[in-house]
Amino acid sequence: MAKILVVEDDPLMSRMYQKIFKFEGYEVDMAGDGEEGLEKAKTGKPTLILLDIMMPKMNGLQVLQKLKVDSATKGLPVVVLTNLAGQSDAEKALSMGAVKYIIKSEHEPKEVADMVKQIISGYTRDEIPGAS
Amino acid sequence: METAPKPRPSFFRSSSDLIVLLVGLALTFFAWRATNQLVDTSKHSHFLSDVDVLELQADSKIGGYLNALTGLKGLYSASTEVERDEFSEYIHGLDVTENYPGLYGFAYVSRVADSETQEFLDNLELGLKEAGVSEKVSRQLAEGPEHYIVNFRALHRQGPAVGFGYDLLLDETRAKALLQARDSGQAVASGPILLQGPEKPGFIITIPIYLNGQPTSSIEERREALSGFVNAAFLYDELFADVYPPEVIGSQSVHLFDENELIYDSSTEDEHDEGLPIQEVRDVEIAGRTWKLHVNLPTLTYGDIEGSLPVLVLLAGTILSFLSFGLTYSLSSSRARAEALAEEMTKVVRSERDRVELIVSSMGEAVLAVDQTSSLSLINTNAQKLLEIEDPRAVIGRNWSELVTTLKGEKKVPLKERSFSEALAKGVTIVTTLEEGHYYQTKSGRVFPIASITAPLVFQGKVVGAVKIFRDATHEKEEKSIIENKVKERTRQLSEEQAKMIASINSVPRGFIILDTEGKIILTNSVLWAILGIKGQILNLVTLDKTLSGVFNFSANYKKCFSEGRPIKASDLEYGTKFLEIYLAPIYVSGPSKVSIGVVVTVEDITERKVIERSRDEFFSIASHELRTPLTAIMGNSSMILDHYKDQLPEGDLKEMIDDIHSGSLRLIDIVNDFLETSRLEMGRIEFKKVSFDVTKTIEQAISELDVTSSRKKLYLRFDKPKTKTPNVIGDEERARQILVNLLGNAMKFTQQGGISVSIATEAKFVKVIVTDTGVGIAPSQQSLLFRKFQQAGESLYSRDTTKGTGLGLYISKLLVERMGGQIKLESSKVNGGSSFSFSLPAA
Numbered sequence: 001m002a003k004i005l006v007v008e009d010d011p012l013m014s015r016m017y018q019k020i021f022k023f024e025g026y027e028v029d030m031a032g033d034g035e036e037g038l039e040k041a042k043t044g045k046p047t048l049i050l051l052d053i054m055m056p057k058m059n060g061l062q063v064l065q066k067l068k069v070d071s072a073t074k075g076l077p078v079v080v081l082t083n084l085a086g087q088s089d090a091e092k093a094l095s096m097g098a099v100k101y102i103i104k105s106e107h108e109p110k111e112v113a114d115m116v117k118q119i120i121s122g123y124t125r126d127e128i129p130g131a132s
Numbered sequence: 133m134e135t136a137p138k139p140r141p142s143f144f145r146s147s148s149d150l151i152v153l154l155v156g157l158a159l160t161f162f163a164w165r166a167t168n169q170l171v172d173t174s175k176h177s178h179f180l181s182d183v184d185v186l187e188l189q190a191d192s193k194i195g196g197y198l199n200a201l202t203g204l205k206g207l208y209s210a211s212t213e214v215e216r217d218e219f220s221e222y223i224h225g226l227d228v229t230e231n232y233p234g235l236y237g238f239a240y241v242s243r244v245a246d247s248e249t250q251e252f253l254d255n256l257e258l259g260l261k262e263a264g265v266s267e268k269v270s271r272q273l274a275e276g277p278e279h280y281i282v283n284f285r286a287l288h289r290q291g292p293a294v295g296f297g298y299d300l301l302l303d304e305t306r307a308k309a310l311l312q313a314r315d316s317g318q319a320v321a322s323g324p325i326l327l328q329g330p331e332k333p334g335f336i337i338t339i340p341i342y343l344n345g346q347p348t349s350s351i352e353e354r355r356e357a358l359s360g361f362v363n364a365a366f367l368y369d370e371l372f373a374d375v376y377p378p379e380v381i382g383s384q385s386v387h388l389f390d391e392n393e394l395i396y397d398s399s400t401e402d403e404h405d406e407g408l409p410i411q412e413v414r415d416v417e418i419a420g421r422t423w424k425l426h427v428n429l430p431t432l433t434y435g436d437i438e439g440s441l442p443v444l445v446l447l448a449g450t451i452l453s454f455l456s457f458g459l460t461y462s463l464s465s466s467r468a469r470a471e472a473l474a475e476e477m478t479k480v481v482r483s484e485r486d487r488v489e490l491i492v493s494s495m496g497e498a499v500l501a502v503d504q505t506s507s508l509s510l511i512n513t514n515a516q517k518l519l520e521i522e523d524p525r526a527v528i529g530r531n532w533s534e535l536v537t538t539l540k541g542e543k544k545v546p547l548k549e550r551s552f553s554e555a556l557a558k559g560v561t562i563v564t565t566l567e568e569g570h571y572y573q574t575k576s577g578r579v580f581p582i583a584s585i586t587a588p589l590v591f592q593g594k595v596v597g598a599v600k601i602f603r604d605a606t607h608e609k610e611e612k613s614i615i616e617n618k619v620k621e622r623t624r625q626l627s628e629e630q631a632k633m634i635a636s637i638n639s640v641p642r643g644f645i646i647l648d649t650e651g652k653i654i655l656t657n658s659v660l661w662a663i664l665g666i667k668g669q670i671l672n673l674v675t676l677d678k679t680l681s682g683v684f685n686f687s688a689n690y691k692k693c694f695s696e697g698r699p700i701k702a703s704d705l706e707y708g709t710k711f712l713e714i715y716l717a718p719i720y721v722s723g724p725s726k727v728s729i730g731v732v733v734t735v736e737d738i739t740e741r742k743v744i745e746r747s748r749d750e751f752f753s754i755a756s757h758e759l760r761t762p763l764t765a766i767m768g769n770s771s772m773i774l775d776h777y778k779d780q781l782p783e784g785d786l787k788e789m790i791d792d793i794h795s796g797s798l799r800l801i802d803i804v805n806d807f808l809e810t811s812r813l814e815m816g817r818i819e820f821k822k823v824s825f826d827v828t829k830t831i832e833q834a835i836s837e838l839d840v841t842s843s844r845k846k847l848y849l850r851f852d853k854p855k856t857k858t859p860n861v862i863g864d865e866e867r868a869r870q871i872l873v874n875l876l877g878n879a880m881k882f883t884q885q886g887g888i889s890v891s892i893a894t895e896a897k898f899v900k901v902i903v904t905d906t907g908v909g910i911a912p913s914q915q916s917l918l919f920r921k922f923q924q925a926g927e928s929l930y931s932r933d934t935t936k937g938t939g940l941g942l943y944i945s946k947l948l949v950e951r952m953g954g955q956i957k958l959e960s961s962k963v964n965g966g967s968s969f970s971f972s973l974p975a976a
Contacts, residue, residue, distance in 0.1 A: 012765040020768070023776050054757070083760040088819065105760040105801045109768040110775060 002120055003027040005046035007037030007063065008081075009055040013104065017050060017081070020109035024117070034058025038066055041073050048120055051098070053082040053089065061093065068097045077119055081112065234371025236327055236334060240284035241300060241310070241361040246277050253297050256283065260296060269297035276301060280310055280361065295328050306336060312420065313340045314358050315351045321421040324393050327365055333395065334367040335421075372396040387426040395423070498604075501589075502532045502552055503597045510599075518604050520574045539571040539579065551586035555598040561587040566605050566612065581609040643735030646719070647673075651690055654730070663712070663737045683707050684714055686733075693718055693731050704742070711742040745815065752811035759804045763797050770794035806940040810921070813947040820951055821864040824976040827899055828858050830865055831890050834872045842880055848887030849876070858892050861899045861973035863952035868973060871945045871956070875903040875969050878941060883907035886966070898972040902959060909963040918958055919946040945971065 004026045008014040014030055021028045029044045031037035035057045041049055049067070053060035060080060067073040079100045080093040090101040099119055102112060244252045257269045273279055279299040301307045309322035319339045327334040338361045342348050346357030372388065388396040415422050498515030502508055508531075511524050519536050521527050527535060532552055538545040547553055551562040564570050564584045573579045584602030588595045634655070637644045643660030647653055651673050661667055664679055676686045683705050693700045699717040706712075713736045718728040770793045773781070781787045812818050831851050842849040861868070872890075879888040886906030893900040910918065921943045942956075949956040954973040961967040 010761055012762060016765055016768045016772070020772060023772070083757050083764065104764045105767070105805070108771045110771065 001025075001027050002047040003029060003045065004116065005029045005031060005037065005040055005044060005049045007031040007034065007040075007049060007055070007060070008052045009033055010052070013052070016109055017112070020113050021116075024113045034060065034063045038063050041067055041076065042070070046076065047123070048116060049076055049078045050081045050116070051078050053080060053084055053093070061096065064093065064096050064098060077123055079116060079119065234366050234368075234373070236330065236365040236367050236370075238284075238286050239282050239295070239363040239365070241280050241338075241363055242283040243358050243360050244279045244281050246273075246279065249273060249279055249281070252281065256281075256297055267296050270295065270299075271297060272302060273299045274301035274307075280307075283360070298328075309336060309338050310340075310361055313338045313361060315354060316340075316420070317342075317348055317354050318420055323421070324368070324390050324395055327367060330367060332367050332369070334365060334371075335390070335395075336363045336365045338363045368395045372398070385427070389424040389426065390421070498602050499599070500532070500602075501597060501599045502556070504556060504595060506532045506552060506556065508532050508535065509597065515602075518574075518580070518602075519572070520576055520578070536575075537573040539573055541569055545570070551584065552598050552600060555586045555588045555600075556595055559588045559595045561585065564602075566608055572602075581605040583608075640734075641736075643733075643737075645676075645733040645735070647690055647694075647731045647733065649694070649728070649730055651687070651694075660735055663710070663735055665708070680705075680707065683712070689714075689716055690731055690733075694728060697726075697728055703738070710737055710739045712736065713738045748811070752808060756804050756808035756811075760801060763801050763804065767794060767797035767801065770797065806944065809944050810940050810947075813944060813951070818951075820867060822862055823865065824860045824862055825865045825868075826858070827861050827868065827901060827973065828853055828892065830869050831872060831892075831901065834869055834876060835890065838873065838876050838880070842887070845880060845884075847880060847883055847885075848889075849880075850887070850889050852889055852891040854892050854894075859894060859899060860976040862976045863954070863973045867948045867952065871948050871971055872901065872903070874941045874945045875971070878969075879903055879905035879907060879967070882967075893970075894975070895972065897975055898954065899975050900970050900972040902968060902970040904966065904968040906966040909965050909967055910958070910961040911963055915958055915961065918942055919956065949973070 004021045006014060006017050006021070006028060008017065008030075009032055014032070018028050018030060029040055029046055031040045034055045037049070037051065037055075038058065040046070041063075051060045051063060055063075058066075060082065064078055064080070067076060067078060074097070077099045078097065079102060080090075080098045081102045081104055082089070083104045093101050100115065102115065104112075107115075242252070253269055253271055260267060260269065280301055282295050282298045282300065285296055300310055303325065305323045305325045309320045313320040317340060319337055322336045322338070324333055324335055326332070340354070340361055341359050342354065342357035343359045347353045348357050368388075372386075386396070386398040387394060413424060413426050415424065498518050499510065499512040500508065500515050501510035507529050508527055509529075511519075511521065511527065515521075516524055521535070533547050533550065538550050548557075551564060554560070555562055562585070564582065564586070566581065566583045570582050570584075571579050572582050581604075582602050583605045584600055586598055586600040589597040589599060634657075637655070637657045638659070640657075641659060643663045644655070644657040645653055645660060646655040653671055653673070656671060666679055669675060673687045673690060680686065684702055689700050689702070693716040697718050699715065701713070701715050703713045704711055705714060715734045715736070717732050719730045719732050720726065720728055770790050773790055774787075774794065781790070809818075828851075831853075835849055835851055839849060876888060876890070883905045884907070888903060888905045891902045891904070893902060919942050921940065946956050949971045952973055954971055956969070956971040959968040959970045
């Protein structure tokens with residue numbers, strides 16, 4: 001079963017995305033800050049990481065950078081999910097290896113789940129949950 | 133006034149000699165003034181007046197020689213029986229060597245009838261022997277009824293004494309001069325002759341002498357009355373060496389011609405001056421004869437010597453006048469002759485004086501002369517007028533200081549310091565210019581400014597009097613003061629303007645620099661120094677560049693601004709902890725001239741502004757971010773309830789409430805997004821791509837996105853795609869789509885029936901996208917506010933249609949279009965007749 005790691009410090013967001021991915025049939029792991037996110041990315045073997053940018057301890061871009069230099073994690077698809085709407089932030093994230101840059105407020109949770117589903121299907125067709 | 137008393141010795145001694153002196157002096161001043169004027173004129177026309185001076189030089193010098201000759205004439209007019217020793221005495225008294233260079237000698241020529249010739253010559257021979265003169269008497273005679281025989285002769289230097297008894301009619305040139313003098317009664321100069329004795333070229337001036345009491349008004353009467361001649365012989369080279377000394381000639385070369393014969397050449401043998409580029413020819417009239425004066429100049433120059441010429445002329449004339457005076461005086465030793473001589477001299481002098489007085493009185497200047505005791509001896513009519521003297525005889529002989537008071541400013545000038553006193557005491561010429569502020573106060577109390585020249589009269593090294601020429605300078609003074617006042621007024625206005633300007637410049641909270649056309653700093657204000665945090669250093673472009681090194685290059689920007697003639701603005705310059713904005717603009721003088729006279733620079737400290745901007749910017753960003761997160765939670769959770777707990781939700785109020793929560797959050801997110809977008813656009817924080825793209829694709833994409841919405845409202849939404857290929861545009865495709873979506877969204881919001889069409893118009897350098905609806909339209913009064921911030925086409929704040937957005941849509945679209953170099957506008961609109969908006973983008 002595909003496993004989504006949600007790295008998100010804000011509990012409102014964290015819980016919301018946890019719910020939608022559960023509804024959609026994914027296994028969900030949670031991390032409350034950048035450091036924890038990086039740790040869980042290494043140990044938890046997620047299929048895909050949803051990464052917020054503004055976070056304590058280590059911000060999303062720093063986490064992304066570290067993920068991409070570690071051979072164990074650099075193949076993991078990372079979707080940046082944030083409310084920072086700057087075009088430059090998005091471009092930076094993509095250039096650092098993120099698969100997609102999603103602005104939270106512009107998309108319903110279902111839409112986010114649909115996008116993630118599409119991305120995962122490009123990576124590991126087998127693990128797409130609930131082939132409904 | 134009583135008639136002139138009979139001549140008495142005392143009269144002669146006291147008046148006649150004085151008259152001679154005065155006339156001489158008057159003539160001299162006339163010459164002086166003329167020379168002075170010439171020197172003035174020469175400042176305008178150097179060369180011509182150089183020549184004028186040379187011409188005048190000949191005139192005045194030889195004029196002086198004539199004076200001496202006139203004295204001799206007087207001697208003979210008084211009595212035909214002039215003794216040889218008297219003649220010698222006279223010549224001796226002239227001190228010829230000293231005062232009359234070039235004068236070789238004098239001769240008295242007697243008219244002798246042919247029949248009396250032998251007796252005359254015998255007597256002459258006897259007389260010479262008695263006088264101890266050993267010369268032989270020439271007995272050569274011309275053919276004719278009478279002979280003009282040299283009777284007395286006085287040579288001023290050693291040399292063979294020849295010519296006694298010589299009949300001057302033998303020589304054609306001499307004869308011509310003598311006959312002309314006899315017939316005209318005037319002094320006549322001869323053509324070139326070889327002078328006997330020195331055997332050198334020269335000429336004679338001859339004056340006819342008529343018998344006393346005989347009428348001489350016609351040629352016949354003069355021929356009848358002729359008693360003889362007085363001749364003066366001159367050597368050309370010595371004479372002209374005196375008339376034209378090297379300091380007068382300077383770099384010029386002077387040639388004199390009598391008819392076609394060269395009689396003088398100033399150039400030395402090794403000089404070749406024929407090639408000199410500039411030549412001026414003048415006529416010099418000498419005792420009825422005309423010499424041609426040729427002056428050649430290598431270049432046009434104005435030498436110092438001319439400045440002193442007037443003085444030279446004055447002195448020369450003065451000396452000559454006193455010679456005549458001394459002569460007259462010495463001749464008066466014989467009383468009987470003296471009286472006759474006095475009459476003769478008086479006659480000559482009177483006519484001379486009349487002439488001179490005419491000249492002197494016609495002069496614009498006032499003329500005064502005093503003797504060594506400061507007693508007035510001459511006053512012309514102008515002087516009388518100015519000094520308010522009704523009868524000149526009442527003041528002649530009175531002390532000059534009684535006539536008029538001299539003031540300098542308000543103060544009376546002490547007698548000792550007055551120019552006459554100084555001229556007499558020191559023997560120097562005193563020039564009082566207008567600038568010295570001298571005034572004369574007359575008896576009536578009238579005060580007027582004067583300009584004057586006072587010159588001493590020197591005779592044999594002693595000051596014997598002084599002459600003053602002055603004029604009323606009221607007019608000049610007034611003109612001058614008018615000009616001065618004008619200048620003062622202008623200066624005052626100018627300094628007031630400057631003060632105003634400086635005050636204005638100092639009161640604005642910006643640093644100010646004004647640079648001239650050379651890039652030199654001509655004005656700065658204190659704010660500049662404060663902003664730049666500098667003090668006490670020399671400020672120029674170089675030091676400014678150093679101060680602002682790496683921040684702003686003043687020199688380069690000054691050059692650019694000045695040469696291109698347009699303003700330059702540099703903002704957000706980080707200078708230490710400050711932010712600066714520097715603005716340069718060329719300065720033009722109002723009027724048609726389009727030449728810049730410098731550059732004005734303002735330096736503004738925008739740190740505070742930047743801090744506010746930045747904090748506002750950060751506030752907006754953070755606020756937007758922080759607002760959006762909880763809103764996303766509301767939106768996301770409410771939509772998940774609606775999606776995943778549909779079964780547990782009874783149809784009705786609860787579902788509706790959750791629906792409203794969801795759409796409320798959506799609307800709020802839109803508003804927050806608009807605010808954030810506006811803020812970022814205004815800050816210039818949004819980067820625009822500059823790529824070429826096909827706008828028709830953008831339109832098609834936007835229409836497909838909004839198709840659902842339009843069909844829900846039962847409105848048509850179509851694209852009237854042109855048949856021909858639309859040129860690509862340059863810009864940010866995503867931003868173009870955003871603009872289009874905004875326009876389409878607005879159109880749909882305000883249209884209830886009909887629909888929306890999109891069309892394209894290709895213009896010269898732009899591609900225009902037009903969105904036309906069949907909606908409510910916009911009233912003209914609202915149209916101007918359309919693209920303003922927070923403006924809706926509504927009536928007022930209270931009538932805002934809050935369901936229709938923030939009013940930032942068109943404002944954002946406008947900022948976006950303009951950032952891409954295009955334009956957005958309302959093409960047309962009619963209330964209830966639909967609207968047509970357009971935006972253009974530059975064609976690729």
